[in-house]
Amino acid sequence: MFVPFFCFIKEHAIERQQDLLYYYGGNHEIDLYQSDVRVLPEEWTGQFDAILEKGLLDAVYLSGGNNAEQAAQSLVRTLRPGGVFISVSGVVPEDQRKELFKDMEWVRDGSKDLKAGCFIFRKPLQDSVKTSSPSCSH
Amino acid sequence: MVSLEAVQVQEVQVDDSEATSAFGTKEYWDDVYAGRGDFPSDEYSWYYGWETISKYFREHVDGSDKTQGTNGDDQQPNILVPGIGNDPILLDLLNAGYTKITAQDYSGRLSYNF
Numbered sequence: 485m486f487v488p489f490f491c492f493i494k495e496h497a498i499e500r501q502q503d504l505l506y507y508y509g510g511n512h513e514i515d516l517y518q519s520d521v522r523v524l525p526e527e528w529t530g531q532f533d534a535i536l537e538k539g540l541l542d543a544v545y546l547s548g549g550n551n552a553e554q555a556a557q558s559l560v561r562t563l564r565p566g567g568v569f570i571s572v573s574g575v576v577p578e579d580q581r582k583e584l585f586k587d588m589e590w591v592r593d594g595s596k597d598l599k600a601g602c603f604i605f606r607k608p609l610q611d612s613v614k615t616s617s618p619s620c621s622h
Numbered sequence: 623m624v625s626l627e628a629v630q631v632q633e634v635q636v637d638d639s640e641a642t643s644a645f646g647t648k649e650y651w652d653d654v655y656a657g658r659g660d661f662p663s664d665e666y667s668w669y670y671g672w673e674t675i676s677k678y679f680r681e682h683v684d685g686s687d688k689t690q691g692t693n694g695d696d697q698q699p700n701i702l703v704p705g706i707g708n709d710p711i712l713l714d715l716l717n718a719g720y721t722k723i724t725a726q727d728y729s730g731r732l733s734y735n736f
Binding site: 508515520521524531533534536540542543547549562570575592606 | 634635636637638639640641642643645646647651652655656663664665667668669670674675678679682683684685699700701702703704705706707708709710711712713715716721722723724725726727728729
């Protein structure tokens with residue numbers, strides 16, 4: 485298919501973010517990666533102070549299989565101990581969410597939020613397996 | 623000036639044959655961001671945005687009080703935003719003073735062929 489040279493097509497999510505950042509300007513260090521969230525790089529282990537996801541777990545959950553478990557484990561691995569995981573999510577069933585994040589400290593249970601829940605988990609400082617019945621503090 | 627620290631792409635192969643919804647397939651999301659889907663391709667904020675999330679973020683993310691400081695980036699929280707899609711929340715984070723951010727998505731240009 486012939487594509488005119490001026491037809492500069494920006495495809496898909498990562499390219500869209502490049503556009504947004506370009507128009508934003510300013511100084512920043514933003515790394516953009518196209519990758520599979522279930523198999524994030526080993527060198528990311530324990531690197532992040534915070535994770536913010538909006539609807540990712542929902543989409544992964546809807547992709548079936550045990551993809552949600554793999555994604556949650558992969559993401560939690562990249563958090564440092566004490567790091568915070570903010571999850572805006574409305575599709576994952578609550579019993580499954582409790583299982584996915586059973587080893588995390590439940591800082592905020594968003595299951596009663598009117599729109600999608602804003603769930604906040606903290607990775608324990610030590611690898612103590614918690615028997616968590618989620619408690620919420622707003 | 624704009625300095626994209628790094629843009630790394632790899633072809634992402636996913637098995638979504640067991641998907642229970644179109645929202646669970648990569649093809650669906652590739653189409654959305656290419657302008658062929660059910661949601662705007664330029665930008666779309668899922669559920670709600672920074673106006674709702676910011677209070678939780680500031681309260682619970684260590685180092686949030688240091689974003690306006692003069693101590694340099696080493697004081698900044700290192701933030702991962704997985705499944706960024708075309709969500710403008712990266713710009714919200716930047717505007718709020720956070721500069722140490724990694725964003726990820728499985729949808730990219732490499733799967734597109736003319």
